Amino acid sequence: MIECVLILMQSQSASAQTALSVTALSKQFGRGETAIQAVDDVSFEIHPGEIVGLLGPNGAGKTTLIKSILGTVIPDEGGVNIYGHSVADAPRQAYADVDVLFEGARNDYWRLTVRENLRYFATISGVHPDSVTKEHDRLLEQFELAAEADTPVRSLSRGMKQKVSLASVLASGARLLILDEPTLGLDVAATRTLRRELQRLVSDTDRAIILSSHDMSVIESLCNRVLLFVDGDLRADTQVESLLNSSETQHVELTASPIDSATQQRLSSCSQLVEQDDTAVRLRTKATTSTLCETLNHLEMAGASIKSIETTDPDLESVFVELTSDDS
Amino acid sequence: MSAEATSAGYLTLIRAVLYREALLFIRYPANAIGGIVVALFFFIVVFYGGQLLAGQALDDSIEGIVIGYFLWTLSAGAYASISNDIGSEVQWGTLERHITTPFGFAPVAFLKGVAKLIRTFVTSTIILGCMLVISGTSLEFAPLTTIIVAGLSVSSVLGVGFAAGGVTVLYKRIGSWLGLLQFGFVGLVSAPVLAVPSLRYLPLAHGSAMLQQVMRDGTRLWEFSPGAVGLLIAVAVGYLGGGYLIFELTTQRARKLGVLGDY
Numbered sequence: 001m002i003e004c005v006l007i008l009m010q011s012q013s014a015s016a017q018t019a020l021s022v023t024a025l026s027k028q029f030g031r032g033e034t035a036i037q038a039v040d041d042v043s044f045e046i047h048p049g050e051i052v053g054l055l056g057p058n059g060a061g062k063t064t065l066i067k068s069i070l071g072t073v074i075p076d077e078g079g080v081n082i083y084g085h086s087v088a089d090a091p092r093q094a095y096a097d098v099d100v101l102f103e104g105a106r107n108d109y110w111r112l113t114v115r116e117n118l119r120y121f122a123t124i125s126g127v128h129p130d131s132v133t134k135e136h137d138r139l140l141e142q143f144e145l146a147a148e149a150d151t152p153v154r155s156l157s158r159g160m161k162q163k164v165s166l167a168s169v170l171a172s173g174a175r176l177l178i179l180d181e182p183t184l185g186l187d188v189a190a191t192r193t194l195r196r197e198l199q200r201l202v203s204d205t206d207r208a209i210i211l212s213s214h215d216m217s218v219i220e221s222l223c224n225r226v227l228l229f230v231d232g233d234l235r236a237d238t239q240v241e242s243l244l245n246s247s248e249t250q251h252v253e254l255t256a257s258p259i260d261s262a263t264q265q266r267l268s269s270c271s272q273l274v275e276q277d278d279t280a281v282r283l284r285t286k287a288t289t290s291t292l293c294e295t296l297n298h299l300e301m302a303g304a305s306i307k308s309i310e311t312t313d314p315d316l317e318s319v320f321v322e323l324t325s326d327d328s
Numbered sequence: 329m330s331a332e333a334t335s336a337g338y339l340t341l342i343r344a345v346l347y348r349e350a351l352l353f354i355r356y357p358a359n360a361i362g363g364i365v366v367a368l369f370f371f372i373v374v375f376y377g378g379q380l381l382a383g384q385a386l387d388d389s390i391e392g393i394v395i396g397y398f399l400w401t402l403s404a405g406a407y408a409s410i411s412n413d414i415g416s417e418v419q420w421g422t423l424e425r426h427i428t429t430p431f432g433f434a435p436v437a438f439l440k441g442v443a444k445l446i447r448t449f450v451t452s453t454i455i456l457g458c459m460l461v462i463s464g465t466s467l468e469f470a471p472l473t474t475i476i477v478a479g480l481s482v483s484s485v486l487g488v489g490f491a492a493g494g495v496t497v498l499y500k501r502i503g504s505w506l507g508l509l510q511f512g513f514v515g516l517v518s519a520p521v522l523a524v525p526s527l528r529y530l531p532l533a534h535g536s537a538m539l540q541q542v543m544r545d546g547t548r549l550w551e552f553s554p555g556a557v558g559l560l561i562a563v564a565v566g567y568l569g570g571g572y573l574i575f576e577l578t579t580q581r582a583r584k585l586g587v588l589g590d591y
Binding site for chain 1: 334335336341344348351352356420421422424425426428429430432436580583584585588
């Protein structure tokens with residue numbers, strides 16, 4: 001009996017420490033031959049203090065996964081718990097701990113001003129708007145929107161509207177934030193501000209964040225962990241560093257004296273021309289013996305002199321392309 | 329929640345939703361003004377056209393026409409505003425945002441309904457005033473009884489609006505066709521409930537007959553039989569509840585099909 005109670009207490013404590021728990025989640029659209037398996041038996045957990053990137057090509061099932069987590073799409077199978085509350089059985093308690101930025105949606109009322117939107121969405125998220133006025137002001141300042149606080153959202157540019165939606169979600173106080181394509185329409189400065197704010201939220205308040213984005217630099221610079229989806233299948237759940245280290249896409253960059261177009265043509269089978277000017281040509285090849293030898297042979301036959309050879313580490317973008325295009 | 333943030337209760341939610349609706353009504357009056365102008369234009373056509381064709385016969389029944397037209401503008405306004413509003417929330421993606429909150433969409437939808445009702449009362453009262461001036465008619469009625477009877481009558485139509493909004497969530501583009509339903513309310517407002525008593529169970533019909541008595545004869549609420557008042561309340565609650573249930577079921581179906589946020 002005592003053992004049972006202890007096991008129960010341990011399991012409750014473990015679920016309390018898990019921000020999001022997704023178990024065997026599946027969703028299929030349509031039937032028969034035209035059926036699409038948007039999410040296929042996906043399980044993972046996210047803990048407070050983690051920023052997890054959601055990666056995958058278009059149609060991989062990322063948005064369906066996000067909507068299934070939130071219950072705006074009802075999954076065929078599986079369960080979702082947010083801070084220990086089941087989204088299916090206790091949605092109101094579960095939703096008290098989550099806020100979301102939907103991709104492409106307006107997320108705001110365009111006929112209300114920026115500040116009116118922030119106050120309204122704070123309220124429906126369960127937060128008294130007066131208690132987060134300072135936070136709203138700070139975020140408006142950070143996103144350079146302070147001067148537009150009393151402007152109707154409809155008068156703002158696409159990027160500014162996205163900033164309003166972001167400020168609204170970031171100020172909500174929810175312990176789990178789900179951001180679907182948050183950098184859409186943002187300029188470089190705003191993207192940098194978003195990175196800073198997300199890092200601050202995680203380090204100061206121990207929140208958990210899911211970030212779905214095609215902007216690999218944002219994922220690489222912010223996320224501790226990535227979930228890679230292909231055709232609704234969770235292909236990889238790993239630390240960003242491990243993913244980069246496991247890649248076979250290390251490259252070699254060669255700089256040589258200029259080459260003619262016939263040589264360029266011959267080289268196209270084994271290397272990629274990066275650039276050529278009057279003084280040099282830069283080529284990139286895969287770091288394998290065969291491709292490197294073939295490239296060097298072609299250059300030797302053309303009488304080109306090699307100036308330098310350097311290996312380059314892969315970035316997340318090249319790893320992503322490698323993993324999603326090979327279907328490996 | 330951050331250290332400074334405190335929870336918002338239902339009172340704060342009520343204030344926020346009603347404030348938002350009031351802001352939009354005041355800040356964007358074009359819709360309301362347009363609605364008043366169009367309603368008055370049709371009344372003028374009916375009134376002067378009817379006088380040319382029917383003469384004294386129209387004058388004898390003008391009070392009934394004014395009251396019926398008042399109730400129709402009230403119900404058409406309430407129906408259109410709630411069904412269009414739900415369609416807009418779907419289109420904008422804000423419906424999904426409401427659903428994923430600790431309050432959910434139900435209390436927000438209910439408060440929106442209340443706000444739309446108040447809003448249509450304001451515009452329909454202006455229309456009523458103009459109709460009385462145009463037709464040279466006067467009515468003696470108790471305002472509180474009128475508000476209660478008209479409010480309960482229109483509540484059943486709000487239920488129909490929720491149902492239509494729910495169907496729009498599922499089938500999207502059907503919304504504009506469902507808008508035509510408001511013209512069917514003319515039949516309900518003028519339903520012969522004395523000749524065919526079973527018509528009383530339809531939305532508006534029983535309420536419309538009671539409103540005629542209230543506004544033409546000055547009947548007070550307590551002067552009606554408990555059965556009549558009970559039926560008025562039952563029809564209002566039944567259609568409002570039924571309409572909201574349809575909205576919930578269609579929303580659930582849209583979530584199952586994954587089309588809630590699609591437009």
